[in-house]
Amino acid sequence: MSSENLHTQTKILNAALNLLQQGPAAKTRMSDIAKAAGISRQAVYLHYPSRADLMIAAARHLDQVKEVDARLADSRAATSGAQRLRSFIDAWGHFMPEIWGLAKAFLAMRETDEAAAAAWDDRMQAVRHGCQAAVSALDQDDQLSSAVTVKQGTDLLWALLSIETWRRLTHDCGWSQAAYIDHITRLAEVALLNRGSL
Amino acid sequence: MSSENLHTQTKILNAALNLLQQGPAAKTRMSDIAKAAGISRQAVYLHYPSRADLMIAAARHLDQVKEVDARLADSRAATSGAQRLRSFIDAWGHFMPEIWGLAKAFLAMRETDEAAAAAWDDRMQAVRHGCQAAVSALDQDDQLSSAVTVKQGTDLLWALLSIETWRRLTHDCGWSQAAYIDHITRLAEVALLNRGSL
DNA sequence: TTGTTGCTTGACACTATGTAAAGTTGACAG
DNA sequence: CTGTCAACTTTACATAGTGTCAAGCAACAA
Numbered sequence: 001m002s003s004e005n006l007h008t009q010t011k012i013l014n015a016a017l018n019l020l021q022q023g024p025a026a027k028t029r030m031s032d033i034a035k036a037a038g039i040s041r042q043a044v045y046l047h048y049p050s051r052a053d054l055m056i057a058a059a060r061h062l063d064q065v066k067e068v069d070a071r072l073a074d075s076r077a078a079t080s081g082a083q084r085l086r087s088f089i090d091a092w093g094h095f096m097p098e099i100w101g102l103a104k105a106f107l108a109m110r111e112t113d114e115a116a117a118a119a120w121d122d123r124m125q126a127v128r129h130g131c132q133a134a135v136s137a138l139d140q141d142d143q144l145s146s147a148v149t150v151k152q153g154t155d156l157l158w159a160l161l162s163i164e165t166w167r168r169l170t171h172d173c174g175w176s177q178a179a180y181i182d183h184i185t186r187l188a189e190v191a192l193l194n195r196g197s198l
Numbered sequence: 199m200s201s202e203n204l205h206t207q208t209k210i211l212n213a214a215l216n217l218l219q220q221g222p223a224a225k226t227r228m229s230d231i232a233k234a235a236g237i238s239r240q241a242v243y244l245h246y247p248s249r250a251d252l253m254i255a256a257a258r259h260l261d262q263v264k265e266v267d268a269r270l271a272d273s274r275a276a277t278s279g280a281q282r283l284r285s286f287i288d289a290w291g292h293f294m295p296e297i298w299g300l301a302k303a304f305l306a307m308r309e310t311d312e313a314a315a316a317a318w319d320d321r322m323q324a325v326r327h328g329c330q331a332a333v334s335a336l337d338q339d340d341q342l343s344s345a346v347t348v349k350q351g352t353d354l355l356w357a358l359l360s361i362e363t364w365r366r367l368t369h370d371c372g373w374s375q376a377a378y379i380d381h382i383t384r385l386a387e388v389a390l391l392n393r394g395s396l
Numbered sequence: 397t398t399g400t401t402g403c404t405t406g407a408c409a410c411t412a413t414g415t416a417a418a419g420t421t422g423a424c425a426g
Numbered sequence: 427c428t429g430t431c432a433a434c435t436t437t438a439c440a441t442a443g444t445g446t447c448a449a450g451c452a453a454c455a456a
Contacts, residue, residue: 008433026310029412040435045414108309111302112224121370147384155371156381164362172319173353183354186345190388206402227443238404243445 009047011037013061016054021101026108030054052116055105059123062102068095072130081137081144082193086185088134089161092127093181096166103163124162131157138192145194153192160184160191207245209235211259214252219299224306228252250314253303257321260300266293270328279335279342280391284383286332287359290325291379294364301361322360329355336390343392351390358382358389 006014015036019028030051034041048054063069071091078084096103106120135153138144144153159165161184169175175183213234217226228249232239246252261267269289276282294301304318333351336342342351357363359382367373373381 024309043434104309111222111306159363159366162366165357168357168360169353187389191385241403
């Protein structure tokens, strides 16, 4: 069985991600993770010196498993800037539900743990780069609205695509995933494209 | 005098709000608040049974001090729906920096304390009502974009005006308060107004 | 005087993180 | 077969912050 042969570290990370995806992130304790991984609590500390370190490792692991970078990079294949914007929103939009469990944990840690906050911000910078690439492509095509600079457009798109905004619309407002993507796409287009391109 | 009692409670709440506005919310402990209020830590528990209760009381207190409801209600005076939208964004936009300290505390508690999360959600529902009123006014004026229903428009506006979005743009992206208000206003208009009204 | 109110002081239970150290087990090299 | 090493276990403990409990004290009122 391959699951028997999994390295202990992988078992820990999978257990952590599993628990985070299920329950409230803050209630996922080191002892819970250890139990779920089938090892002692102390053994977890042999691999990850702190809870924050474990979460950071889990984030990297999730990136690998879900192939984040590869899927986001797909949007680069688009021919026009407008097309690129749409496919980027689509890719990232479908991604968020899959990383939500972990995101919850980082959002909760953000105000308390500096290292965790830095690690999360770093991951979010990757998303920002995608936003910037899309907005730059619009600019190159002369399709960027004259109301915003590339930086402002990037910032706005990044804010629209934040996990927090996704959470509010899908969780608090009860939107479906499809509705979220549709409306955010429309909003991004209307905010970023010049009027002639619509 | 029964006002002595009130006096101590007020001292506690002011101390708490002060500390929250200054440092990282999660590092504001009960003992810090007690010290800042000039009383013992135990005395705080005589007035507020838990940290979450204190935060909730602090939120109510801040609402009173800042006269949130009254200031938000000003936007009702607007004659047109479009005007109402603008003045609501303006009012709430200027408000956020003033409640940011407390907001930080609630954002950090959100995943851990159910009572606190409920209290915060309740405050945010008040903002949502303001959003709904503005969007409904647009609808009444036949100025609401055909791309959204009143509910969808309310949700979108609410998301745009969330503290999290404000934080991202002003803190993470370095926008000025004025830039935030300008761009969010433009975004809201372009998202919610039908094209003829622009 | 006696009782009440609002606070103080000090002790303690609980939870979760993280540290430390000694013991167990199994694989593998010689 | 034996010794060693690494990974893991078990147990104990330090620490930080929340929240509880109880005794005491000062001011003030009936």
